[in-house]
Amino acid sequence: MLEIKNLHASVDGREILRGIDLVIRPGEVHAIMGPNGSGKSTLANIIAGRPGYEATAGEVLFDGKSLLELAPEERAREGLFLAFQYPVEIPGVNNLYFLKAAVNAVRKHRGEEELDALDFLEKVQQRAGLVKMDESFLKRPVNEGFSGGEKKRNEILQMTVLEPKLAVLDETDSGLDIDALKVVADGVNALRSPERAFLVITHYQRLLDHIVPDVVHVMVDGVIVRSGGPQLALELEEQGYSLYGRAEGESR
Ligand code: ADP
Numbered sequence: 001m002l003e004i005k006n007l008h009a010s011v012d013g014r015e016i017l018r019g020i021d022l023v024i025r026p027g028e029v030h031a032i033m034g035p036n037g038s039g040k041s042t043l044a045n046i047i048a049g050r051p052g053y054e055a056t057a058g059e060v061l062f063d064g065k066s067l068l069e070l071a072p073e074e075r076a077r078e079g080l081f082l083a084f085q086y087p088v089e090i091p092g093v094n095n096l097y098f099l100k101a102a103v104n105a106v107r108k109h110r111g112e113e114e115l116d117a118l119d120f121l122e123k124v125q126q127r128a129g130l131v132k133m134d135e136s137f138l139k140r141p142v143n144e145g146f147s148g149g150e151k152k153r154n155e156i157l158q159m160t161v162l163e164p165k166l167a168v169l170d171e172t173d174s175g176l177d178i179d180a181l182k183v184v185a186d187g188v189n190a191l192r193s194p195e196r197a198f199l200v201i202t203h204y205q206r207l208l209d210h211i212v213p214d215v216v217h218v219m220v221d222g223v224i225v226r227s228g229g230p231q232l233a234l235e236l237e238e239q240g241y242s243l244y245g246r247a248e249g250e251s252r
């Protein structure tokens with residue numbers, strides 16, 4: 001589903017990713033862990049197509065298509081969902097309307113009919129229940145005046161309504177409290193299926209107590225230095241990243 005080959009990427013002319021190789025198959029949940037500043041968010045931003053992040057070598061294939069050539073909204077229409085640390089506010093656009101437009105853009109792209117208004121509402125209400133979001137939030141402008149935890153809920157609501165093929169969640173440094181963390185985990189676990197994959201980026205192990213990944217990768221200084229099973233996350237929690245040449249919290 002996602003195939004990253006020898007990816008190099010720069011920000012402001014400085015090379016941050018120095019040859020990333022990663023293959024994620026349908027049904028799999030991969031976690032990327034690593035010290036602060038190792039390039040985890042840069043990888044998420046490159047996958048998202050965020051301006052300012054430049055892939056200088058290598059390729060990223062999503063369902064066999066070259067992702068790097070697609071505009072960010074085209075990536076979303078192909079079934080990619082990116083959850084970020086700081087979700088954007090869209091003043092004046094009601095949350096429900098936004099979700100409907102997003103869902104229908106994906107459906108149209110796949111040649112499917114628009115969802116019936118009632119079916120759509122029912123689905124959103126069911127998913128709002130899953131993330132424990134009060135329905136009054138559906139009528140409010142997207143994220144405007146939402147607290148950090150409410151934005152996080154809303155983001156996971158978007159993910160569960162959009163039902164992406166691949167979701168990339170960058171949860172690093174987000175300072176999620178345990179409730180918000182559970183919302184993220186419940187959202188991911190509810191969507192886990194043989195056709196869908198997840199890339200969960202996290203600095204801390206605790207999220208992975210709730211989302212048990214199939215594969216854990218350790219990124220240090222822009223390269224994946226080790227990959228293993230879920231037990232690798234526990235090892236890292238105990239030993240820190242010092243084994244990999246850099247102490248916890250140390251910047252480069
Ligand atoms: P992580 O998510 O692992 O903490 P990042 O990808 O955020 O790491 O950062 C990796 C390096 O790239 C850091 O040195 C950081 O300062 C730099 N970097 C990332 N994004 C930007 C940006 N928008 N502008 C300048 N430097 C950036």
Ligand code: MG
Binds near residue numbers: 037
């Ligand atoms: Mg960071």
Ligand code: MG
Binds near residue numbers: 040041170172173
């Ligand atoms: Mg980060």
